[in-house]
Amino acid sequence: MTVEVGSMLRQWRSRRSLSQLDLAYEVGVSPRHLSFVETGRSRPSPALLEALSERLDVPLRERNSLLLAAGHAPRYSEEPLDSDTMAHVRSSVQRLLDAHNPNMGMALDRTWNVVLANDTALTLLELLPPELQTGPVNLFRVSLHPDGFARATHNFDEWATYLLELLRRMARITGDPRLADLEREVSGYPTVAALDGRLARDRAGVGGQPQLLVPFRLALGDQVLSFFSTLTTFGSPRDVTLEELTIELFYPADEPTERWVAMMQE
Numbered sequence: 475m476t477v478e479v480g481s482m483l484r485q486w487r488s489r490r491s492l493s494q495l496d497l498a499y500e501v502g503v504s505p506r507h508l509s510f511v512e513t514g515r516s517r518p519s520p521a522l523l524e525a526l527s528e529r530l531d532v533p534l535r536e537r538n539s540l541l542l543a544a545g546h547a548p549r550y551s552e553e554p555l556d557s558d559t560m561a562h563v564r565s566s567v568q569r570l571l572d573a574h575n576p577n578m579g580m581a582l583d584r585t586w587n588v589v590l591a592n593d594t595a596l597t598l599l600e601l602l603p604p605e606l607q608t609g610p611v612n613l614f615r616v617s618l619h620p621d622g623f624a625r626a627t628h629n630f631d632e633w634a635t636y637l638l639e640l641l642r643r644m645a646r647i648t649g650d651p652r653l654a655d656l657e658r659e660v661s662g663y664p665t666v667a668a669l670d671g672r673l674a675r676d677r678a679g680v681g682g683q684p685q686l687l688v689p690f691r692l693a694l695g696d697q698v699l700s701f702f703s704t705l706t707t708f709g710s711p712r713d714v715t716l717e718e719l720t721i722e723l724f725y726p727a728d729e730p731t732e733r734w735v736a737m738m739q740e
Contacts, residue, residue, distance in 0.1 A: 477514030479523075479543035484512045486530045489649060501525040520546050533648055535584075535714045552714035555589055560715070564590070567721065571595075574723050576738035578701070584644075584718035585652050586613040594738070613722075614641050614660055624665045628691035628698045634669050636688045689727040699734060700727040 487497055494512065498505040503522065510516035518526070523544060527537045538548035553559045571579040571592040578598060581590035587610035591599065599611055602623075606616050616622040617637055627633055641660070645653035660666055687702045701724040711717035726732035 479518065479540055480512040480514045482540055482543055483518075483526060483530075485649070486526075486532055486536075487512075489646070490530050492530070497526070497529060501529050518544050520544075520549065524549075531647075533714075534711070534717045536649065538714070550712060550714055555583075555715055555719070563716065567719075570721065571723075576735055577726070578724040580613070580722055582613060582720045582722060583715075584648070584650065585656060586641075586720075587611065588613060589719070612656070614656060618660045618663055618666055620663060620665045623692070624663075626693045628693045629689065630665065631669055632688055633690050634666065638666065638669075687727070690724070697730075697734070699731045701725060701731065702727045 494508055495505050498508040507516060511518045520541060523540050527540065534550040538550050541548050555564055567581050568590055571590060575592050576594050578595040579592045580588050580595045583589050602616055603621050606619060606622050614637060618624055618634055624630055641657050645657050689700045689702050691698050691700045703722050703724045706721040708716045708719065726735050
C-alpha cells in the first residue's frame with residue numbers, strides 16, 4: 475500500500491518537474507524521509523500528504539486517491555451536483571447562466587461535459603445531430619467532431635487549436651485518464667488530424683500579429699457570429715465536484731454579433 479502511494483507521489487513530483495530535494499525542503503521534511511515515503515519504506519501521515527499535495531498542486535480528487543492509497547480516509551467530499559446538498563449552489567449557478575441570456579452560458583464538469591446550461595446554449599446544442607446529443611454532451615467532442623460544430627466554425631483552425639491545447643494541458647495537469655482518453659478520441663477525428671498536419675507546416679513559416687483573444691466564429695446561414703468566452707471556477711472549493719466545475723460564458727466579439735444578440739432579446 476505504501477509503495478503505491480509513494481509511486482503516485484513520485485509521478486506527481488515528476489509531473490511538476492520538482493526534484494525530491496527541492497520538494498522536501500519546500501514542505502519542511504527531510505529529503506531522507508521523503509525518499510522513504512516515495513520508496514514505500516515509510517507511511518505518510520494525512521498532514522504530510524496534504525502538505526505535499528498543496529505544493530504539487532494536486533487536485534482534490536487525486537488527493538483523496540493519495541489518502542486512500544496510504545490507508546487513510548478520504549478528506550474531500552464529492553457531492554453530485556443534483557443532490558440536495560448542492561441545491562443552493564446549483565440554483566445559484568443556474569441563475570447566473572439564465573441572467574446571461576441571450577448570450578450562451580453553460581457549466582462544465584472536469585471533462586467538459588455540459589451539466590447546466592441556459593436557454594440560448596440549449597438552443598445551440600439542439601442543432602447537433604442526435605448521436606452527439608446521446609448521454610452527456612461533451613463540449614470538446616461536439617466542437618471538434620466533423621458532424622458537430624466543426625462544420626459551422628468559420629475559424630476552425632484557430633478555435634480548434636485553442637481547444638486542443640486546453641484539453642492537452644488539462645490532461646497533463648490532472649493526470650486524469652478520462653481526459654487522456656478524450657484527447658486520443660478527438661485526435662483521431664479527420665478534422666483534427668488534418669488540422670495537426672496544417673499546423674506542422676505552418677510552424678515553419680512566420681506567424682502574423684497575435685490577436686488579443688481567440689474568438690469562436692460560428693456560421694449561421696449567411697451570417698458569421700463572433701464570440702469570446704470567459705472561464706470561471708469556484709474560489710475556495712473543498713468538494714471535488716465544485717473544484718471541477720467550470721462556468722463558461724460567451725460574449726459578442728464584434729458589433730454585428732452584438733446587434734444580433736440585442737435582436738435576440740426583443
